[in-house]
Amino acid sequence: MIEPNFLKPQDKVAIICTARAVDKKELKSALNMLKSWQLEPVIGKTIGLKYHQFGGTDHERAADLQHQINNPEIKAIWCAKGGYGTARMIDQIDFSPLLKNPKWIIGYSDVTALHLKLQGLGICSLHAQMPVDIQNKSETTRESLIQSLMSKPFNIEYISPFNSQAGHASGQLIGGNLSVLYSVLGSEPLPSFRDKILFLEDLDEYLYHIDRMILSLKRQEILKHIKGLIVGGMNAMNDNTIPFGQNAYEIINHYTKNLNIPIAYDCPVGHGCENYALTLGATVDLKVENNQVSIKY
Template sequence: MITPNTLQKGDTIAIVSTARKLKKKELQPALKILESWGLKAVLGKTIGAEENQFAGNEKLRAEDFQQMLDNPYIKAIWCARGGYGTVKMIDMLDFSAFQKNPKWIIGYSDVTVLHSYIHNLGIETLHAQMCLDIENKTEAARESIRKVLFEQEYSIAFNVNTYNKTFQQKQQLSSIQGKIVGGNLSVLYSLCGSNSAINTDGKILFIEDLDEYLYHIDRMMMNLKRNGMLANLKALIIGGMTDMHDNAIPFGKNAEEIILEAVKDYNFPVYFNFPAGHIKDNQAMIFGREVKLNSENDKVILNF
């Protein structure tokens, strides 16, 4: 995998929206953070643009992103927000110049479309908090973005929980190595069968989701299983499964139990409680990077 270039103070980051609309004033906290890091910001034409719920139509969103991809003075692209819409413009993009001069693409949730597509080009991307609401995330979440952009030493430590221990009693695995991939479960599910779907074979898969019904989680996990995406993982990591819903007639299992049931026939470890996703402590992950996962007592440490 190719690692995008390290940023230097004085470099310029582009902020665009590939999905839902937002106003320029909503970006003020993110702009102040970039300034504190010694970086400059350029706002794309999609910031403040509006077509129904989107930041302009697909043509505008694609042209805006394309311009930032092709501009050699732009050293990274930070997606302003998620929602839905990246998949509607992905096939309009030309990554030829980007492949010759890779830059960090930053975001999560709906930006999983870009992570998956670019992973298939052999280039690392940064799964991390978008601009919107970054002021309400933890300092660790904000610092994790800066550390990756400036190529500083970086790892994530998190606590195990009872679901981890229950599933891993028969495995006793303390160290795992592999490329980390994944993102939002709903988006990964929607990409199955397309040229943006990722090959998870022999890799560490990360998933998270927001505002889904429990039976939808089951449906999506079964889809990944039937597509062979769970069969040969090195490990499965689960971030925030946030604001899950149930029907009047209960599904009977929570999100953790649904996931464990989907992978019960496979012999790889499963780690819950990872600090990433639609949660306050949304720490950055370098997708496509060969990482090491160590289990030590009541902690799990992901080393990039």
């Protein structure tokens, strides 16, 4: 895997829309934060654009991303907001310049489509909080981002309240938002999940949708071949009038409990207050023992 260089003071970080619309005033906290880290923010052309719910048309968003990929002065690209839209324009992008001049691409949730594309090309990327709403995240969330960008990957250790499955495994970290991952399965060449550590999180889904998506991962034998599973936030789940009968963690456990792999629940990554940075494509060491979880690079 190709890992971009860590950033240094005065490096330029572009902020762009790959999905929903963002106004520059929503970036105030993120811009101040970058400047406090002695990094130079560069506002992409899509910031302030609005095409329905998107930050510009698919063509405009693709053009902005392509420009930042091609620009040698830009050392990192920070996706401003998730929602939906990244997958709509991803096939318009020429990613080949990143093979010679890799740079960090940062985001989570809808940006999962971009992360999977990069991992298929053999390039590491950063699953981390986006500029919008970063001021409402924990201090550790912000620390994990700056550390992962400027010095070393951020190790995670915590105790899971949900009954995690003990074990120890090492492998490349892959994954992101479950709904986005599910939506691109079979639609384009994807990186292999075999012998990887799979990470999943999601937001605002019906519980039966979670069941359907995890069942699909099982039936496609993706779960069968992974070496470990990390489950982050499953936030703001929805149910029907007649309850599904299991929460999101219980659904995942139903399909994975017989796998002889470590499974860590409650990882502080996702749409909650805690959203620690993960370096996708890097090799991690996952250890789960008595609900004590350790994720180290």
